[in-house]
Amino acid sequence: xxxxxxxxxxxEDTLRSLADRLPCRETQLKSLLxxxxxxxxxxxxxxxxxxxxxxxxxxxxxxxxxDLELPHASVDCVECVSSGLLxxxxxxxxxxxxxxxxxxxCPSLSDFVRLYKQMSSNSPAxxxxxxxxxxxxxxxxxxxxxxxxLLRLQELVNDNVTVILLSEIxxxxxxxxxxxxxxxxxxxxDYSKVELVQILSWDHHPSYTPELYASYINILLGVFFSxxxxxxxxxxxxxxxxxxxxxxxxxxxxxxxxxxxxxxxIEPHLxxxxxxxxxxxxxxxxxxxxxxxxxxxxxxxxxxxxAHIELPYYSKFLLIAAYLASFNxxxxxxxxxxKSHGKIRxxxxxxKHEKTSNHLLGPKPFPLDRLMAIFYSVVDSRVAPTAxxxxxxxxLVTLQLLSQVGHDDQLDSPKYKCSVSLDFILAISRTVGFDxxxxxxxxx
Amino acid sequence: xxxxxSAALTGAQGVSLAQKLLRERLCHQKLPDQPVGLDSQxxxxxxxxxxxxxxxxxxxxxxxxxRGSGKTMLLGCVLRELMSxxxxxxxxxxxxxxxxxxxxxxxxxxxxxxxxxxxxxxxxKVFGSFAENLAFLLEALKKGDxxxxxxxxFVLDEFDLFAHHKNQTLLYNLLDVSQSxxxxxxxxxxxxxxxxLELLEKRVKSRFSHRQIHLFSSLSFSxxxxxxxxxxxxxxxxxxxxxxxxxxxxxxxxxxxxTVEEILRRNxxxxxxxxxxxxxxxxxxxxxxVSHSTLREADLIEACRLISADSKxxxxxxxxxxxxxxxxxxxxxxxxxxxxxxxxxxxxxEFKKFIQRKxxxxxxxxxxxxxxxxxxxxxxxxxxxxxxxxxxxxxxxxLMRLMLEHGQVxxxxxxxxxxxxxxxxxxxxxFG
Numbered sequence: 020x021x022x023x024x025x026x027x028x029x030x031e032d033t034l035r036s037l038a039d040r041l042p043c044r045e046t047q048l049k050s051l052l053x054x055x056x057x058x059x060x061x062x063x064x065x066x067x068x069x070x071x072x073x074x075x076x077x078x079x080x081x082x083x084x085x086d087l088e089l090p091h092a093s094v095d096c097v098e099c100v101s102s103g104l105l106x107x108x109x110x111x112x113x114x115x116x117x118x119x120x121x122x123x124x125c126p127s128l129s130d131f132v133r134l135y136k137q138m139s140s141n142s143p144a145x146x147x148x149x150x151x152x153x154x155x156x157x158x159x160x161x162x163x164x165x166x167x168x169l170l171r172l173q174e175l176v177n178d179n180v181t182v183i184l185l186s187e188i189x190x191x192x193x194x195x196x197x198x199x200x201x202x203x204x205x206x207x208x209d210y211s212k213v214e215l216v217q218i219l220s221w222d223h224h225p226s227y228t229p230e231l232y233a234s235y236i237n238i239l240l241g242v243f244f245s246x247x248x249x250x251x252x253x254x255x256x257x258x259x260x261x262x263x264x265x266x267x268x269x270x271x272x273x274x275x276x277x278x279x280x281x282x283x284x285i286e287p288h289l290x291x292x293x294x295x296x297x298x299x300x301x302x303x304x305x306x307x308x309x310x311x312x313x314x315x316x317x318x319x320x321x322x323x324x325x326a327h328i329e330l331p332y333y334s335k336f337l338l339i340a341a342y343l344a345s346f347n348x349x350x351x352x353x354x355x356x357x358k359s360h361g362k363i364r365x366x367x368x369x370x371k372h373e374k375t376s377n378h379l380l381g382p383k384p385f386p387l388d389r390l391m392a393i394f395y396s397v398v399d400s401r402v403a404p405t406a407x408x409x410x411x412x413x414x415l416v417t418l419q420l421l422s423q424v425g426h427d428d429q430l431d432s433p434k435y436k437c438s439v440s441l442d443f444i445l446a447i448s449r450t451v452g453f454d455x456x457x458x459x460x461x462x463x
Numbered sequence: 464x465x466x467x468x469s470a471a472l473t474g475a476q477g478v479s480l481a482q483k484l485l486r487e488r489l490c491h492q493k494l495p496d497q498p499v500g501l502d503s504q505x506x507x508x509x510x511x512x513x514x515x516x517x518x519x520x521x522x523x524x525x526x527x528x529x530r531g532s533g534k535t536m537l538l539g540c541v542l543r544e545l546m547s548x549x550x551x552x553x554x555x556x557x558x559x560x561x562x563x564x565x566x567x568x569x570x571x572x573x574x575x576x577x578x579x580x581x582x583x584x585x586x587x588k589v590f591g592s593f594a595e596n597l598a599f600l601l602e603a604l605k606k607g608d609x610x611x612x613x614x615x616x617f618v619l620d621e622f623d624l625f626a627h628h629k630n631q632t633l634l635y636n637l638l639d640v641s642q643s644x645x646x647x648x649x650x651x652x653x654x655x656x657x658x659x660l661e662l663l664e665k666r667v668k669s670r671f672s673h674r675q676i677h678l679f680s681s682l683s684f685s686x687x688x689x690x691x692x693x694x695x696x697x698x699x700x701x702x703x704x705x706x707x708x709x710x711x712x713x714x715x716x717x718x719x720x721x722t723v724e725e726i727l728r729r730n731x732x733x734x735x736x737x738x739x740x741x742x743x744x745x746x747x748x749x750x751x752x753v754s755h756s757t758l759r760e761a762d763l764i765e766a767c768r769l770i771s772a773d774s775k776x777x778x779x780x781x782x783x784x785x786x787x788x789x790x791x792x793x794x795x796x797x798x799x800x801x802x803x804x805x806x807x808x809x810x811x812x813e814f815k816k817f818i819q820r821k822x823x824x825x826x827x828x829x830x831x832x833x834x835x836x837x838x839x840x841x842x843x844x845x846x847x848x849x850x851x852x853x854x855x856x857x858x859x860x861x862l863m864r865l866m867l868e869h870g871q872v873x874x875x876x877x878x879x880x881x882x883x884x885x886x887x888x889x890x891x892x893x894f895g
Contacts, residue, residue: 026752027475027478027479027752027753028479053749053750053752054746054749056482056486056749057479057482057483059483060479060482060483060486060487061483061486061487061490061491062486062490063490063742063745064490069774069777069778070777070781071778071781071843074781127564127566127570128563128564128566129564129565129566129570129573129574132564133574133577162566164562164563164564164566164624167563168561168563168564173490173491174491174492174535175561175563175564187842187843188843188844189774189775189777189778189844190774191774191775192844197623197655197656198530198655199530200530200738201738201739201742203742203745203746204769204770204772204774205769206772206774206777208777208780208781209780209781211880212881244783244784245783245784245785245825246783246784246785246828246832246836247783248781248782248783293829293832294829294831294832297832297835298831298832298835300831378808379806379808379809379812380806380808380809380860381806381808381856381857381859381860382856382857382860422855422856424855436855436856438855438856438857440857
C-alpha cells in the first residue's frame with residue numbers, strides 16, 4: 020500500500036489490516052480517520068457522507084467502527100418506520116437493552132434526549148460515540164424535527180457523540196427550509212475502471228490463474244461499463260457468467276492464452292445477459308440452469324413476455340376503445356368511427372409536426388361517454404349497456420389497465436385514462452381480429 | 464519528575480493536546496470568555512435577566528439572528544455571568560425548552576414539570592385545562608420557598624417552532640404569566656426568523672413585550688481575520704509553552720499569508736457566520752498530524768477545496784455513459800421546449816435519434832436497459848416527477864423535470880473521464 024496509515028490513538032496493526040481489506044479506499048479511510056480524530060477527542064457533531072451506490076460508504080465506515088472497536092450504533096433508516104425504533108436501537112447499542120426498555124410506548128424526541136442525557140451522565144463517553152444512519156434520505160419522510168435535532172445532537176445531549184449520515188443523494192436535497200446545523204460533507208468518489216478491475220479481480224476462481232480472471236473482468240467491463248458502474252451488480256454478473264467463460268477451456272477447445280477465442284465465445288453471451296439477467300427478466304437461478312443445460316439463451320420465456328392477460332370478450336373491446344380514446348384526439352373521432360363523416364380535408368389531417376406526438380406525450384384523459392360511443396362503434400354486434408358492462412369498466416380500473424383521473428365525481432361522468440402499452444393492445448386486438456393500427460391517428 | 468515531563472512533551476503529545484483543545488473549541492462550541500463584537504447586546508441581556516433574578520421583575524425578550532450568529536453563545540455567556548452572582552445562584556430556576564424536542568404543548572409541559580422537579584408534587588392528579596396545570600406549576604413554585612417566590616427563567620430555543628403549536632397555548636400562558644401573575648418569570652426566545660412576530664396570534668403578541676435583540680454580524684474583514692487567529696491560537700496556559708509558541712507563531716504567519724487571506728476573503732463573502740468558519744478551520748486542523756505539527760497553508764487550501772466542492776458535479780462524475788447521454792438528451796429537450804417537463808418516451812426518442820445519426824462509440828441499447836438507467840437518475844433525484852401521483856400513469860409517461868443547470872451539465876462533461884468525442888459534440892450542438 021502506497022499510503023501508510025498513521026493515526027495516533029489507534030493501534031497500528033489494526034489500521035494496516037483495515038487498509039488491506041479496503042482496496043482503493045485508502046485516501047477516504049485516511050481522511051475519515053483524521054476527521055474523527057482520536058477516540059477521546061471531540062469530533063464534529065455530524066458528518067454527511069454521500070456517494071453513488073456501492074462505493075463502499077457504509078462498508079468503510081462500519082469496518083472502521085468494528086475493527087477499531089469504537090462505540091457505535093448503526094441504524095438503517097429504511098427499517099425505522101417510526102422514530103421510536105431508531106431511538107430504541109441507538110439507546111440499546113450505547114447503554115444496553117435496559118436503557119432502551121425505559122422508553123415509553125410512543126417515544127418522542129424529547130424522551131429520547133432526556134433518557135440519553137440521563138444515561139450518559141451515569142456513564143459519560145470516554146470515546147466518541149457514533150450514530151451511523153444508513154440510507155439517510157428516508158429521514159426526510161419522518162418527523163420534521165428529527166433530522167435537524169439529530170444533526171445537533173452533540174449540543175442537545177452535551178455528550179461526545181457524532182452522527183454520521185450516509186446517502187446517495189446530495190445534501191442540498193436534505194436541507195429543511197428554516198435551515199439547520201450544517202454537517203460536514205464528505206464525498207466517496209466512484210471507482211474508476213482500473214479500480215473496478217482491481218477490486219473485481221479479488222475474488223478470482225482458485226482453479227484458474229488470476230491473470231485469466233482479470234482478462235475475463237476486462238471483457239465483462241467492456242460490455243457493461245457504459246451501462247452500469249455499480250460494483251455489486253457487476254460482481255454478481257461476473258460470478259454468474261464465469262462458468263460460461265471457462266467452458267472452452269474445460270472442453271479443451273482453447274488455451275488460457277487464447278484470449279481472443281474466449282472473448283468471441285463470451286461476448287454475445289454477455290450481450291444477452293444484459294437484456295435478461297441485468298434487467299431481472301430472468302432470475303439468476305434460471306440463468307445458471309440455462310448455462311448448465313446449454314440451451315439457447317432466448318428460448319426461455321422471460322418475465323416481461325408473460326404480459327398476455329386473458330380477458331372477457333367485451334372487456335377486450337372496452338380496453339381497445341379506451342386505448343383509441345386515449346391516443347386519438349377527439350376531433351378525429353368523426354372520421355374514424357362514423358360511416359358518413361362528410362368531407363375531410365386531407366391536408367388538415369396530416370400535419371407533419373403532430374405525427375406520432377401522441378405516443379410520445381402519453382395517454383390523454385377521456386370521459387365515459389366517449390369511451391362508450393367508441394365501444395359501440397367498434398363492437399360489431401349490438402350490446403346493451405347493462406350493469407355488467409359498467410362493472411367491467413370499473414374492474415379494468417382495479418386491474419390498473421385503466422386509471423381514473425380526478426376522484427371528485429365517482430358517478431357523474433368520470434374520466435379515465437388508458438394505461439397499457441401499444442404492444443399489449445396489439446396483442447389483444449389480434450385475438451379478437453380487430454386492426455387497431457388502422458384506427459390510430461398517429462400511424463395514419 | 465512529573466513536572467519535568469509535563470514541561471517537555473513529546474511532539475506527538477503536543478499535537479494531540481492541541482488537537483483536543485482546538486477540536487473542543489471548534490466542534491463542541493465551547494463558550495468563549497467574552498463574546499466578540501456583541502458587547503451592547505451582552506450588557507442589555509445581562510441587565511434584563513439580572514432584574515428578573517434579583518428584583519423579581521417579569522420580562523420577555525427575543526434574540527433574533529441568522530443561524531450561526533452566536534445566539535446560544537450569547538445566552539450561555541450571560542447565564543454563566545448571572546449564575547456566578549451569589550444571590551442569584553440559589554434563587555433562580557432555569558427551564559430550557561427546545562422547539563425541536565418539545566414538539567407539542569403536552570410534551571413541553573411535562574418537560575417543564577420535570578425541570579422544576581415537581582413530578583412528585585403533580586403525581587397522578589389530572590387537571591382540566593392546560594392553563595390550570597401551568598398555574599399549578601407556578602403556584603407550586605411559590606409555595607416551595609417560604610420567604611418569597613423564586614424567579615423562573617424560561618429559555619425557548621427555536622422559538623418559531625413553538626408558534627406552530629396548536630392555539631399557541633404554551634406561549635400564551637407563559638407570556639400571560641409574565642404579564643399578570645406574581646411569580647417573576649423571564650421568557651427568552653431564540654429564533655432565526657426575522658418575521659417571528661408575524662407568526663404569533665394577536666392575543667399572544669399583545670402580551671409580548673416586543674423587546675428584541677438582533678444579532679447581525681457587523682464584522683469587518685480585518686476583525687474576521689482576528690477572529691480566525693483567536694480561534695486557532697493556543698491559550699497561554701497550554702502545558703507545553705515551547706509547542707504553543709511555535710504553534711501560535713505559525714498561526715500568525717498563516718493569517719498574514721496572501722493565499723490564506725484570499726480563502727478567508729472568499730469565505731467571508733460567502734457568509735459571515737461562525738459555523739461555516741468553524742467547519743473550515745476544523746477541516747484544516749484535522750489535517751495536522753505528527754509528521755507536520757503546525758498548521759500550514761496547504762491544509763487550509765485543501766479544506767477550502769473540500770468545502771466549496773459542488774456536490775452535484777461529484778454525483779455527475781460517477782454516472783455511466785448511458786446515464787450521461789440521457790442527461791444530455793434532457794438538456795436538449797429543455798432547450799428546445801423551453802423548460803417544459805418531459806417524459807421518458809421523449810428522452811428515449813431523443814437518445815435514439817442521436818444513436819441513429821451520429822454515434823459510433825455507443826452501441827444500441829434496448830429500451831428496458833435505458834429505462835433502468837433513467838430510473839437510477841430518478842433515484843439520485845437528478846430528475847424529479849412534476850406531480851407525485853406515482854401509480855396513476857405508466858412509468859414512461861410520467862412528466863419529469865431535470866434538476867440540473869445547463870452549466871453544471873457542461874462542466875460535468877468536461878470533467879468526465881474518457882468521455883467519447885461524439886457524445887461531447889452532441890452535447891455542444893444546439894439542435895439535438
